[in-house]
Amino acid sequence: MNRRPSRAARLLTELGVTLALVLVLFPFVWILATSLKPAELVADPGRWVFAPTLDHWREVLLRTEVPRNILNSLIVGLCTVGIALLVGCPAAYALSRSRRSGPLRFSILSAEMMPPAILILPFFLLFYRLGLIDSLAGVVVTHLTLVVPVVTWFLIGFFDAVPRELEEQARIDGCSVFGAFFRILLPTIRPGLGAAAVFGFVLSWNDLFYALILTGGESRTLPVAIAGFWTFRGIEMGKMAVAILLAVVPVLTLSFFVQKHLVRGLGGGAVKM
Amino acid sequence: MGLRLRFLLPLALLLTGILVYPLVFAGWISVHDYQLTRLSDIRFTGAENFTDTFRNPNFWNALGNTLIFVLGAVSLELVLGLALALLVQRLDRARHLARSLLLAPMFITPIAVGLLFRFLLNAEIGVIPFLLRGVGLSIDWFGPQLALFSLILIDTWQWTPFMFLMFLAGLESLPRSPFEAAEVDGASRWSQFLHLTLPLLRPVVLVALIIRSLDAFKVFEYVFAITRGGPGTSTETIQYLIYQTGFRFYRLGEAAAMAFVLVAVTLVLVFLLYTVLRRS
Numbered sequence: 001m002n003r004r005p006s007r008a009a010r011l012l013t014e015l016g017v018t019l020a021l022v023l024v025l026f027p028f029v030w031i032l033a034t035s036l037k038p039a040e041l042v043a044d045p046g047r048w049v050f051a052p053t054l055d056h057w058r059e060v061l062l063r064t065e066v067p068r069n070i071l072n073s074l075i076v077g078l079c080t081v082g083i084a085l086l087v088g089c090p091a092a093y094a095l096s097r098s099r100r101s102g103p104l105r106f107s108i109l110s111a112e113m114m115p116p117a118i119l120i121l122p123f124f125l126l127f128y129r130l131g132l133i134d135s136l137a138g139v140v141v142t143h144l145t146l147v148v149p150v151v152t153w154f155l156i157g158f159f160d161a162v163p164r165e166l167e168e169q170a171r172i173d174g175c176s177v178f179g180a181f182f183r184i185l186l187p188t189i190r191p192g193l194g195a196a197a198v199f200g201f202v203l204s205w206n207d208l209f210y211a212l213i214l215t216g217g218e219s220r221t222l223p224v225a226i227a228g229f230w231t232f233r234g235i236e237m238g239k240m241a242v243a244i245l246l247a248v249v250p251v252l253t254l255s256f257f258v259q260k261h262l263v264r265g266l267g268g269g270a271v272k273m
Numbered sequence: 274m275g276l277r278l279r280f281l282l283p284l285a286l287l288l289t290g291i292l293v294y295p296l297v298f299a300g301w302i303s304v305h306d307y308q309l310t311r312l313s314d315i316r317f318t319g320a321e322n323f324t325d326t327f328r329n330p331n332f333w334n335a336l337g338n339t340l341i342f343v344l345g346a347v348s349l350e351l352v353l354g355l356a357l358a359l360l361v362q363r364l365d366r367a368r369h370l371a372r373s374l375l376l377a378p379m380f381i382t383p384i385a386v387g388l389l390f391r392f393l394l395n396a397e398i399g400v401i402p403f404l405l406r407g408v409g410l411s412i413d414w415f416g417p418q419l420a421l422f423s424l425i426l427i428d429t430w431q432w433t434p435f436m437f438l439m440f441l442a443g444l445e446s447l448p449r450s451p452f453e454a455a456e457v458d459g460a461s462r463w464s465q466f467l468h469l470t471l472p473l474l475r476p477v478v479l480v481a482l483i484i485r486s487l488d489a490f491k492v493f494e495y496v497f498a499i500t501r502g503g504p505g506t507s508t509e510t511i512q513y514l515i516y517q518t519g520f521r522f523y524r525l526g527e528a529a530a531m532a533f534v535l536v537a538v539t540l541v542l543v544f545l546l547y548t549v550l551r552r553s
Contacts, residue, residue, distance in 0.1 A: 009363075016360045017371055023430070024375055027389050030400060034392075045403035083287075091284035094277045111292055113487045113539065117515040118532035121525050122298035145291050152284065177276055206382035208494050209512075213520055223384045227497065230388075237392065244385040255380045256373055262438060 028248075035241035042237045056238035066243050068218065069225040073247075076136055076211075076221060077204040080143040081197050084151040089193070092155035093181060097164070105156065111149040116209045119145055124213060134219045142210040147200040154199060154265035158192030159185070195261035198254050205251060222247050302529040309523035322530035332531060334506050335514040336538070338421060342510060343489040346428040350485060351478070353429065354436025361437075362444050372441065379434040387498025390427045417504045424495050424508055432489075436481055443477035444470070479550045483543055490539050511535050 034042055036052040060066050095101045095108075123142055124133075132138040162185060170180040186193070208223040215224055226247060229240030303323070306316045326332050361371055378386070393399050394414040405412060414423045447470065455465050493512040496502060502509035502517070509517075511531070519528030 010365065013360050013363045016356075017364055020357055020360075021371065021374060024378060024434075027386075027393060027430075028377070030393060031389060043398045045398055045400045087283045087287050090280035094280035098277060111288060113543070114292060114296075115491055115512065115532065115535055115539070117491070117512045118299050118529070118536060119292070119295050121302055121519055121529050121532065122295040124520075125302070125525070126295075126298070141291060144287070145295075148284070148287060148291070202380055206380075208382065208384045208497070209491075209516075212497075213516075223382045226382070226388065227384050230498075240388060244389065247385055248381050251380045251382075252377055255376070259373060259376060259438075 031241050031244055034237060035245055037238065039238055056242045060239050060242040060246075064239065065218075065220070066222070066225055066246065069220055069222045070246060072136060072215075072219060073205055073222040076139050076143060077201045079136075079140045080147050080204045081151070081200045083140075083144060084147045084200050085193065085197060088148055088152035088155055088196075089186070090181070092152050093159050093185065095152075096156050096159035108149050108152050108156070111145075112153060114145065116142075116146075120210060120213055123210075127214065133214060134216050136215075136219055138214045139211050139219075139221065142214065143204040143207060146203050146207065150203060151196045151200045154196035155189070155192060157265055158189040158196075162188055191261050192265065195258040195265050198258045199262065199265060202251050202254070205247075299529050299532065302525055303533055305526050307524075307526035307529070309525060318526070322526045323534070325527060326530045326534055331506060331509070331514060332511075332534075335509045335511045336535075338507070338509060339490060339492070339511045341421060342425055342428070342492055343486055345422070345425040346432070346489050347482065347486050349425065349429045350433045350436045351482065353433045354481075355440050357433065357437045358440035358444055361441060376434045376438060378431045379438075381431070383431065383494035384498055386427060386431050387495040390423075390430070390495075391499045394423060415500060415504075417507050420500050420504060420508045424492070424499070427495050427499075428489065428492065432485060435485060439477050439481040440474065443474045447473050475550065479547070482546060482550070486546070487539065487543065490535070 033048075035056055036054070037047070037050055038053050039055065041047045041050050095104055098104070119142065123138070127133050127135075127138040127141075132141075166188065167175075167180045167184055170184045171177070175183065206223065207221075208227060211221040211224045212227065215221060222243070226240065226243050229236055229243060231237075304317060304319055306318045306321070308315075357375065361368060361375070364371060393401050396402050396413055396415075399414075402412065402414070413419065451469050451473075452465060455469060460468075491512055492510050493516065496508055496510055496513045497516075500508040502513055512535075515528045515531050515535070518524050518531065
């Protein structure tokens with residue numbers, strides 16, 4: 001395409017992107033400002049100039065359960081992703097290398113589609129009988145239903161992109177199948193593993209539905225705690241802003257590292273379906 | 274046992290435990306009068322929960338709301354995502370930075386997004402109504418007329434980035450030669466877009482639409498954070514109704530029946546989407 005875009009077209013493009021950026025970033029700026037606003041000014045939408053205070057941050061970090069909630073979310077997320085990778089990785093490899101894997105790939109995708117509304121009922125009754133209500137173990141089990149299919153789906157896409165010759169060469173060089181898998185293949189798809197792990201972690205970290213029903217008191221995860229900030233009282237809103245930032249900043253930071261791998265992951269096993 | 278089978282076995286066992294078994298259990302619940310407040314008295318009632326569901330006006334209302342929500346949100350996200358991808362692709366400078374920043378909303382926990390907009394759009398203390406009043410507009414975002422539409426806009430804010438990401442990747446992987454040929458033939462930009470770009474993007478559109486619609490069907494957090502189904506039942510979505518039925522009123526049997534109908538509706542729609550987009 002050798003037609004140079006005109007100056008006006010370039011200006012319009014930049015204008016459009018800037019508008020989109022303003023719309024996307026405005027809520028972030030607002031929440032940051034709210035977390036720093038003195039409590040008596042929080043409910044005043046016209047106030048943009050104020051002396052920032054760390055009161056809300058101190059309050060949330062020292063005198064609420066939020067640090068505990070963060071720890072809970074972290075434990076649940078790491079356990080879920082660990083199990084998902086352990087189980088999903090070999091399966092994704094096997095699916096990627098099978099010739100007629102279409103139906104199996106589709107069943108992974110349909111597992112991803114299962115609405116939580118249907119799964120929570122049996123899980124709730126089961127955990128009720130087992131005494132797992134208000135425990136993190138129960139949340140991990142339900143989060144596996146979200147994360148395992150996605151992680152497997154992601155990894156199929158990354159294994160598909162590795163040429164078969166690579167492991168055939170390793171076999172000729174005397175590697176066992178397991179040896180080739182662990183020493184040659186897994187290191188090759190390391191970016192994919194990272195992207196799948198981060199995406200799975202974000203899914204678990206962000207879930208409200210399961211955690212809301214299955215946890216209470218000490219076992220509450222961060223989104224459940226955030227959902228508790230439901231009042232319009234200024235002092236609560238400041239704390240809510242802090243809790244939201246604490247939930248958002250870690251995942252945004254993580255996401256910057258994996259963005260470029262996300263697309264292949266999401267497209268996943270669809271190429272050969 | 275074949276090697277392939279041994280690699281697949283852990284996943285198969287796990288999925289049986291966490292998906293197949295719960296589904297069967299849910300099926301069992303759905304044909305019983307199963308109430309959490311009367312666990313000692315669970316009676317088999319056959320299809321009664323399903324006939325009750327079909328006769329329940331709240332169910333149809335929630336299903337209607339959910340369909341409007343999914344159609345509205347997903348089509349807005351599709352159009353805006355494509356437009357944004359086309360713009361960013363043409364950007365000469367700071368393209369990567371713009372992309373990274375524009376993707377941010379899709380990584381945030383939806384309950385936080387819901388609460389954020391609950392306050393941003395609140396009639397008394399919200400910044401957006403405050404600014405709109407400055408230009409003489411007074412809009413009640415969460416009133417009976419607009420509440421569902423506002424939820425659609427919030428979903429659009431959070432998930433347009435997903436469509437944008439898919440389209441950007443699709444645009445970057447388009448083959449060059451058809452465009453060069455069209456250029457030689459003197460085709461206009463617009464006709465290139467209509468006859469080359471769009472058809473070539475169809476596989477991306479298909480995957481993006483399916484993933485996004487399935488996800489939109491599960492909408493719960495915005496409703497929970499903002500309207501709790503109101504005003505009246507104007508924003509009650511199906512997932513929220515099931516949550517209420519099962520965990521506020523403890524009628525698990527009825528909730529299970531509703532959930533199965535939801536699954537059936539979702540599957541039919543995905544199948545339709547798939548065949549329509551595959552064929553053309």
